[in-house]
Amino acid sequence: MAEHETYFATTKQMRRYKANHILHNVLVYGFLTIVGIFIVIPFLYMIIASFRNPEAFDMEDAMHQFVLFPQWWNDTLAEPNYTVDNFVTVFTYQSTNGSTINFGLYYANTIFVSVVSTIFTIATSVLAAFAFARCEFKGKNLLFTILLATMMIPGEMMVITNYQTVKSIGWENTYSALIFVHGVSVFYIFYLRQTFQQIPNELFLAAKVDGYGHFKYLWRVMIPIASPTIVTIAILSLMGSWNAYVWPNLVANGYYKNGWMFGMKEGWSMWLVSNGLMNLFTNSDTGLDHQTVRIAGSVIVTAPLFVFFLIFRKFIMRGVSRSGIKG
Amino acid sequence: MSGLHSTVKVSFKENIRYAFAKPLPSQKYQHTEEILKQTLSVRKASRIHVGETAKAWIALIPALIFLILFMIYPIINSFLMSFLEGFTFVNGSGSSFVLTNFFAALENSRVPDPIFGLGSYAYILQDRLFLQSLGNTALIVIFSVPLTIIIGLLIAVALYSIKPLQGFFQTVFFLPYVTNTIALGMVFQTIFSSGGLFNAVFGLDTFHWLDVQANRWAMFFVIIVYAIWNGLAFKILVFMSGLASIDKQYYDAARIDGAKRSTILRRITIPLLSPQVLYITITSFIGAFKSYTEVISLFGGGATAFGGTNNQEWMTVVGYIYSTMDVNPDRAAAGSMVLLIIILLITIVQMVVSKKRVHY
Numbered sequence: 087m088a089e090h091e092t093y094f095a096t097t098k099q100m101r102r103y104k105a106n107h108i109l110h111n112v113l114v115y116g117f118l119t120i121v122g123i124f125i126v127i128p129f130l131y132m133i134i135a136s137f138r139n140p141e142a143f144d145m146e147d148a149m150h151q152f153v154l155f156p157q158w159w160n161d162t163l164a165e166p167n168y169t170v171d172n173f174v175t176v177f178t179y180q181s182t183n184g185s186t187i188n189f190g191l192y193y194a195n196t197i198f199v200s201v202v203s204t205i206f207t208i209a210t211s212v213l214a215a216f217a218f219a220r221c222e223f224k225g226k227n228l229l230f231t232i233l234l235a236t237m238m239i240p241g242e243m244m245v246i247t248n249y250q251t252v253k254s255i256g257w258e259n260t261y262s263a264l265i266f267v268h269g270v271s272v273f274y275i276f277y278l279r280q281t282f283q284q285i286p287n288e289l290f291l292a293a294k295v296d297g298y299g300h301f302k303y304l305w306r307v308m309i310p311i312a313s314p315t316i317v318t319i320a321i322l323s324l325m326g327s328w329n330a331y332v333w334p335n336l337v338a339n340g341y342y343k344n345g346w347m348f349g350m351k352e353g354w355s356m357w358l359v360s361n362g363l364m365n366l367f368t369n370s371d372t373g374l375d376h377q378t379v380r381i382a383g384s385v386i387v388t389a390p391l392f393v394f395f396l397i398f399r400k401f402i403m404r405g406v407s408r409s410g411i412k413g
Numbered sequence: 414m415s416g417l418h419s420t421v422k423v424s425f426k427e428n429i430r431y432a433f434a435k436p437l438p439s440q441k442y443q444h445t446e447e448i449l450k451q452t453l454s455v456r457k458a459s460r461i462h463v464g465e466t467a468k469a470w471i472a473l474i475p476a477l478i479f480l481i482l483f484m485i486y487p488i489i490n491s492f493l494m495s496f497l498e499g500f501t502f503v504n505g506s507g508s509s510f511v512l513t514n515f516f517a518a519l520e521n522s523r524v525p526d527p528i529f530g531l532g533s534y535a536y537i538l539q540d541r542l543f544l545q546s547l548g549n550t551a552l553i554v555i556f557s558v559p560l561t562i563i564i565g566l567l568i569a570v571a572l573y574s575i576k577p578l579q580g581f582f583q584t585v586f587f588l589p590y591v592t593n594t595i596a597l598g599m600v601f602q603t604i605f606s607s608g609g610l611f612n613a614v615f616g617l618d619t620f621h622w623l624d625v626q627a628n629r630w631a632m633f634f635v636i637i638v639y640a641i642w643n644g645l646a647f648k649i650l651v652f653m654s655g656l657a658s659i660d661k662q663y664y665d666a667a668r669i670d671g672a673k674r675s676t677i678l679r680r681i682t683i684p685l686l687s688p689q690v691l692y693i694t695i696t697s698f699i700g701a702f703k704s705y706t707e708v709i710s711l712f713g714g715g716a717t718a719f720g721g722t723n724n725q726e727w728m729t730v731v732g733y734i735y736s737t738m739d740v741n742p743d744r745a746a747a748g749s750m751v752l753l754i755i756i757l758l759i760t761i762v763q764m765v766v767s768k769k770r771v772h773y
Contacts, residue, residue, distance in 0.1 A: 114575055128601060131604060210479065243487065244487040247494070267479075325591065329593050364595055391592060392592075
């Protein structure tokens with residue numbers, strides 16, 4: 087306050103400034119709160135609805151569906167039933183025609199695919215980015231320009247042909263189709279190359295004096311220096327695999343054919359979590375018709391991402407603002 | 414003396430050069446330089462040059478194999494396919510690798526004979542469904558992109574101007590980014606069901622938003638709301654990082670001159686943020702032209718449900734490509750070429766406009 091007094095000639099001026107300041111704050115915080123509510127409501131609704139009793143939920147009015155404890159609000163309202171049945175249904179549901187909804191299996195598939203494809207992506211991208219950033223060879227710039235140009239081309243164009251390629255080489259309903267086909271990303275190569283190029287040349291010369299070859303230098307010097315970028319890429323790649331829907335829906339919509347991996351037997355569904363979730367909504371089996379069961383499915387697909395986000399918040403936000411892609 | 418020294422300005426670049434390229438002529442440095450020269454020249458003379466090229470290719474090969482097989486070849490193949498009307502894949506038989514299939518088709522050895530030319534383009538450009546998807550997608554783009562950018566910009570500026578709770582709000586606004594698009598689309602579907610939360614809050618009894626009885630524009634409203642909800646996070650983040658990079662001196666100068674907040678926003682913040690605005694505009698135009706998952710997740714009927722009685726009401730261009738791809742790959746390929754041309758046009762137009770408007 088004393089600070090302000092030095093700035094203003096009259097108290098009237100000061101008061102006006104203060105009033106303006108308060109008004110500005112009220113407007114800004116009000117605006118942010120309104121948008122915040124708009125952002126948060128779907129999440130709140132999702133969590134509340136997933137714990138509600140399915141039969142009761144269908145008959146309740148919508149306000150009742152949303153308010154956590156409506157009886158506190160108005161004591162004539164009935165107490166809502168909270169239950170974990172929806173989650174039990176999602177994990178153990180068995181329909182009359184024998185088909186099962188098995189989110190445990192979808193989880194296993196998704197975790198396996200996302201971890202292996204992330205490792206694959208990082209290994210190939212680091213090597214390629216290293217070649218572009220550190221080595222001199224004929225046609226380097228031409229090759230790099232061609233790769234950059236492909237980033238403009240919509241992925242759908244590749245999907246049309248890849249879908250048929252996967253069918254003709256017998257990769258339908260295999261992990262290979264989910265891991266390798268879209269595993270190498272030009273964007274990650276580009277992003278890593280930029281990081282690698284920022285490493286001063288003198289380090290390389292110094293390493294050479296110490297007798298390091300190209301690959302030893304990559305392993306011992308470049309990868310440790312570029313590790314924040316590599317972690318960012320890993321996170322983006324994991325998130326991309328977790329959210330994949332279109333490609334798995336095309337090439338892995340059935341059951342695993344060969345029972346060699348992890349002693350798999352026939353009938354091992356190849357679905358990932360998003361595909362399983364979509365099925366909860368399209369399946370006409372009566373047991374799955376309840377909205378609460380479907381919402382519970384949405385919760386269990388979203389929850390791991392949330393936990394992941396809370397742990398790696400800084401890395402994710404920094405990486406996304408720098409890179410700007412959604413998997 | 415020391416005062417004289419401090420007035421000599423040495424740029425950062427020169428500093429670096431002093432530090433590395435031109436070592437001081439001390440005994441120690443000369444020695445190092447000698448070794449460096451020797452090592453490099455000896456190796457260069459013998460086999461380092463060949464070795465380096467070989468090493469580069471060894472490092473490139475894993476990525477290149479997959480890029481050629483699943484990216485370069487598909488681009489060429491789909492491009493050629495779009496000019497072969499009536500081209501079909503022979504599904505399931507191992508011998509029919511796509512490219513051989515293509516050559517066979519060129520030799521007219523398949524029934525029905527594919528015709529080389531612009532037939533597929535002519536077909537899709539007369540196909541009511543394709544034109545409808547094109548129109549739908551354009552509508553989604555025209556409404557969702559400017560709204561998301563303006564709201565995102567306002568939020569970013571507001572968020573940047575506050576201190577308490579800034580981190581909290583930033584995290585909240587980022588949440589939609591880390592969620593599964595399908596899962597939250599399903600939640601929106603429930604919120605906008607006829608007995609759902611939205612109708613209850615706004616007293617709309619049992620208005621139909623998304624089901625088969627729903628009006629076309631009611632569905633559109635929900636699609637736009639979901640697109641904004643889904644798209645804000647990324648824009649806010651990029652604008653925030655842009656705001657952080659603006660030099661504070663401009664604001665101090667403006668404040669000394671007694672500029673109003675609105676003037677500062679119009680004359681300083683937005684012009685200096687124009688590179689981020691351009692980047693966001695291009696990426697969101699392209700992203701919105703490819704919208705697909707957002708739409709199908711709202712209708713919840715699987716990969717080919719786009720609302721309405723025939724499940725085609727809000728079909729998008731990408732949706733058209735995916736739903737024709739199995740039976741008529743030539744048409745799907747032509748559709749994807751149209752998408753590519755649109756994306757190229759948007760990018761070129763925005764780059765040209767930006768030449769005048771963007772301040773770097």
